[in-house]
Amino acid sequence: MRCDLVTVGTELLLGFTVDGNAAAAGRALAAAGVRLEAHATVGDDPAAIRAAVAAALERTGTVVVTGGLGPTRDDVTREAVAELFGRRLVRDPALVAALEERFGRLGRGPMPEANLRQADVPEGAAVLPNRRGTAPGLWLEDAGGRVAVLLPGVPAEMRGLLEEEVIPRLVRRGEARTRAGAPAGGGTGGQGAAEPASPPTVIVSRTLRTTGISESALADLVGDPAPLLGDGVTLAWLPGPEGTDLRLTAWDLAAEQAGAALGRAAAALRPRLGAWCYGEDDADLAAVVLEALVARQARLAVAESCTGGLLGARLTAVPGSSRAFLGGVVAYDNDVKCAMLGVSAETIARHGAVSEAVAREMCAGAARSCGADAALAVTGIAGPDGGTPEKPVGTVWVAAGWGGRVRAFHYTFPGERDVVRRRAAQAALDALRRALSSGGED
């Protein structure tokens, strides 16, 4: 199965809105074995919409169109596509009733006539019920089997309709066509009539997440990835401020085969990554650390200077973090470091607030004042000001206390204020992850 996507909205072309719908649709379609062949964005202009939908139907025979189904004058997708298919619009009484009921429930008085446009349906189109909003999805099919699916542009509504209504229909359609020996989706990827039907293929990925090591050092560890990957699996390197992800993708395999191929590739790759790898897919390092703490019945306190609360925010973003996270001190000002964490003013005067000695005292102070078994401290220069030749912007000290020992680490992070802070929080979490897994020894 192949298909096209058209997203409609002048705001998208002006860059007022980032088009997250395209990525969400691409992911959902690929996971179901439907290959998105091309994506076009056009403004709220009937001629542009008609041209883009016509070109898409020409290419793959199947197009998902999002946006432009709302009640305002700008919303012209319904009319434009109906005209392209040579259908007139008919007001659907069930949709009118649903709109009026919804409007009445919000207590906003009589519904403006304009809203009724959302009850207009191209003759012969199937209505895909939208339980998250007012504009239903619409499924139009012409005599030649070409399909245009219209979905609202509101992200949650688009995603819900796509996954619950559209993809199952596309997949059933692809299966029926495969059985009938017709090319799936009007394209070139189908099965010849003489061949037995093949199961539909999917494109799926699995990600190994690393932190604390540069992409090039990681590449040296991995070496030539080809023998590790196996047929049909590729490897992409995705470096970011908080670490480098290695994404394995299985291309055009049946769902079961794809899962097995990814499993083999991941099993072959993980030993090369060693302890640099902290998890897979959407694993969050804070959640990994919290799990390790819970497993050891340990409780954590933090002391933050340059991260200013970011480390606590990351930990408490994890549901259930209260099982292992007690709290801590945001010690942005030096007097707060002394008063609330017991850092000695002399240590600050001698070594500076960004120093190993202060990080260690902050760490000990956090553990002591919160009554914690484990503690983390971060102090650094996030910039843009405050750097010196000896301690440039990006200088960060992290201290991690666990099992009666405090380990301190020094970094010089590249990047702007926000990036330095994010890297510092990630480095602190990683220091504790490693301390916990070494059982207090090293």
Added chain:
Amino acid sequence: MRCDLVTVGTELLLGFTVDGNAAAAGRALAAAGVRLEAHATVGDDPAAIRAAVAAALERTGTVVVTGGLGPTRDDVTREAVAELFGRRLVRDPALVAALEERFGRLGRGPMPEANLRQADVPEGAAVLPNRRGTAPGLWLEDAGGRVAVLLPGVPAEMRGLLEEEVIPRLVRRGEARTRAGAPAGGGTGGQGAAEPASPPTVIVSRTLRTTGISESALADLVGDPAPLLGDGVTLAWLPGPEGTDLRLTAWDLAAEQAGAALGRAAAALRPRLGAWCYGEDDADLAAVVLEALVARQARLAVAESCTGGLLGARLTAVPGSSRAFLGGVVAYDNDVKCAMLGVSAETIARHGAVSEAVAREMCAGAARSCGADAALAVTGIAGPDGGTPEKPVGTVWVAAGWGGRVRAFHYTFPGERDVVRRRAAQAALDALRRALSSGGED
């Protein structure tokens, strides 16, 4: 001036990457008076790239293409577009030298032959130097004046080349065509030869930011916006978890007129919004609060329970925040609330940790322990667990201390854990903004 955009990358179609380049390009072009007419995304496939670029040139005569200029086999944009223009690729000695110099500097040994592909230039193309990366931009123009500009897909490199190299050339080109009486950009928007040249028009916007009030209540305050806006200016409502933005956009006016029209509309609209409006454009509420504190020579401390550091993180995200922000306590655990903020265990037992009384004691404790003039406290139930019929998930108490008074506010925020936390941090900042502007009175 009109133009098209083509973004190249199989990863974009699979949804592995959200296409932020399209929005960034749309914004930069619109602000310079270049209207993005349509945007297409295709995979790393020469035939698909050629078809999309050809369709774009047909439509507007000018196309910006991003992505597919890297050193790997997947990167085929250079070859595909050169073929479309009937040009062969020629290795540029200056680019080879620059690549070798850069490679040597990173100390990675001899450069692989594949990397030299980045020094290949379609015959007759202008090289746009890329000081942020290895792949230069390329400007191809055919005998008929049709232009394809190739830019790397790395966001910072794309944006830099677009703003520094491409847009100035496009604008000069548009001006030259307008003077010559030819349609700008090969499209229909140009001036007839008999008319005097008009200045180029722009599409620009100005945003008024509000918080603490629902979109519908705000709509009631504004009433009919039409008389406030003036000709050529529209209003868009953009509700989000942290407040509702009102975006004014001036369409197709000369730059000076557009600025004046936006200024008039903003001046007419702001009085309707009253104190709900805290700033314009990319104003950040944390920065607004910090400025107000600096103006009063006041220093702030925080006490956070459900936000767990988010409030401190937002404040310290602002460069220079140390002028007004001292720090505070992340009191996630009740014992930490008592030990470090002096909250009484009896108050917690009687009212619960999420209560007005505890918020007030946390606020007082933060001010006292940090020696601050102003203080904020947040305690709430972010979910997904911990809600009760009396205190459902989303229940939040905020206390704001300033000028010898502590004001407390109760909220029941809708949304998931992350949204409740973000709303709570925003509400706390807003409570202090209002307290500071009332001068301690109310």
